[in-house]
Amino acid sequence: MTSTTDHAVPPKRRRDRAAREREILDAAERIFGERGYQGTSMDEIAAEVGVSKPLIYQYYGSKDGLFLACLSRLRAQLLDAVSEAVLAAPDAEEAMKAGFVEWFSFLDDHPRAWSVLVDEGMLAAGPAAQAADEVRADFVELIATMVRLNLPAGHAFTEDEIQIVAQSISGATERLAIWRTKHPAPPSPTQTATTxxxxxxxxxxxxxx
Amino acid sequence: MTSTTDHAVPPKRRRDRAAREREILDAAERIFGERGYQGTSMDEIAAEVGVSKPLIYQYYGSKDGLFLACLSRLRAQLLDAVSEAVLAAPDAEEAMKAGFVEWFSFLDDHPRAWSVLVDEGMLAAGPAAQAADEVRADFVELIATMVRLNLPAGHAFTEDEIQIVAQSISGATERLAIWRTKHPAPPSPTQTATTxxxxxxxxxxxxxx
DNA sequence: CCGAGTAACTTACTGGGAGTAACTTGACTC
DNA sequence: GAGTCAAGTTACTCCCAGTAAGTTACTCGG
Known part of the structure; x- marks a missing residue:
């Protein structure tokens, strides 16, 4: 008698691809966030999802690919949050400040996201490097737009000059985010942004x- | 007759520790610079020096340790170059500008150094992370000193505020260095520094x- | 010249993790 | 219920960081 174990524990049903991909991505994000890129093994992620390793390779191609997918999703969320804050502000000055506040707040509220973002340097070499750059470029573009809006109509700034300013600001915010996490009692997002x-x-x- | 093969090809003589360490470090710097951290294997470095792998482990402890040693030496050279430029300048404004020019010039002239420096994010996790931070901190301290000198004597800035400014500038210069390497025709060091x-x-x- | 001591150095291995070839199982269609 | 195709697995290979245990060259006191 096949002792139908009570109310049928659904014993690992198959799911369609999209659902599994999301499941894998969620687990990967969490584990990468906890242990970092190097400290995470594909077997570990597979075990967490309750799936075998080759399936992950089928869907994401490589460890870099999976990591990049996490990175892209997180960056997109961050960009959305910051963009929203920027767009809601009344003028250029307020917009920039609101963007900074949201940047630091988001990172405070999503420590796992943060760790993944820090580790993106991991992709410095390899084929995923270019893709990682493109993800980051969205942010610089947002900043560049704000910088342009702040300049007078017939200004004499070259595109390179605007890029220098935008890249600088982007680099500054990233470094400050790292600095804040190491600081024993970091200034609040608002305070950091104000300064x-x-x-x-x-x-x-x-x-x- | 021990046929002294002509003018004695010294067939792998032993060297004292300090000399070997330098030899290993030089090779490591070159190969890390060419292939990046991940792309470099310890066997490869060992082969390059003409020595066996365990010797490297005896001297440097781990792959991270060896990489960190390369990083420290390169950072020290860079810091020296920039410090010299800064100290030679007549006033605060000129000092800062001279420092930026030297920073970008040095990185232009030492592409290998550059790649290693980019990969330092690799150490974000692990025990080497703290050591890597300390190496970088020297730079921030130099900048912080310049910032302090530029402020009036009885200023009302907190240490955190000065740190925010110094970290921002440091982050900006690093990001700009990366940007310049990806730029097809980057502005000259002087031009970048001026902007x-x-x-x-x-x-x-x-x-x- | 010779043995003892030591620092430089090696061979030969372990373990773990990325990535893959080849196969199986479940669900849906006609 | 047979065919088919996507979802999923087992069981590997290879590469590479790190190590245990031994060997060889140099040096210095006698």
Whole structure:
């Protein structure tokens, strides 16, 4: 008598591809976030999902591919949050500040996301590098747009000059995010954003006053 | 007759520890610079030096340890070059600009060094992470010193605020260095430094004028 | 010149993890 | 219920970081 174990534990049913991909991505995001890229093995992720390793390879191609997929999704969420804050602001100055506040807040509220983002340097070499750059480029473009809006109509700035400014700001925010996580008692997102904003807006020279 | 093969090809003589360590470090720097951290195997470095792998482990402990040693030496050279430029300048503004010019120039002239520096994110996790941070911290400290010198004597800035500014500038320069390597025709070190300097000094707001 | 001691160095291995070839199982269609 | 195709698995290979245990060259006191 096939002792139908009570109310039928659904014993690992098959799911369609999209659902499994999401499941795998969720698990990967969590584990990468906890242990970092190097510290995570594909077997571990497979075990977590309750699936075998080759399935993950079938869907994501490689460890880099899976990591990149996590990275892209997280970056997109972050970009959405920041964009929303920026668009809701009344003027350029407020927009930039709101963007910074949201950036630091989001990272405070999503520590796992954060770890994945930090590890993206891992992809510096290899074929995934270019894809990783493109993901990051969205952010620089948002900043560049804000910078352009802040310049007078007939300004004399070249595209390279605008890029230099936008890249600088992007690099600054990323470094500050890292700094805050190592700081025993980091300044609040608002405070950090305010100081950064003042500095970027006024410049070093006028800070003397 | 021990046929002294002509003018004695020294057939792999032993060397004292310090000399071997330097030899290993040089080879490691070159290969890490060419293939990146992940793409380099310890066997490869060992073969390059003409020595067996365990010797490298005896001297440097681990792959991370060896990489960190390369990183430290390169960072020290870079810091020296930049410090010298900064100290030779007549005032704070010139000092900062000279520092930026030297930073970008050095990285242009030492592409291998550069690749290693980019890959330092590789150490984000693991026990080497803290050591890597300390190496980088020297740079931030140099910048922080310049920032402090530029502020009036009885200023009202907290240490955290100064750190925010210094970290931002450091992050900006690193990101710009990466940007320049991907740029098909990057602006010259002087040009990049000038634009960055103007932006940092005047601030976004005054750029409008 | 010779043995003892030591530092430089090697051979030969383990373990773990990325990636893959080849096969099986379940669900749906006609 | 036979055919078919996607979902999924077992059972490997290879590569590479790291190590245990031994061997060889140099040095220094006698």
């Amino acid at each position: 950064l904003m003042t500095f970027l807006w006024q410049g070093l020279n006028t800070l003397r006053a | 960055l300097m103007t932006f940092l000094w005047q601030g976004l707001n005054t750029l409008r004028a």
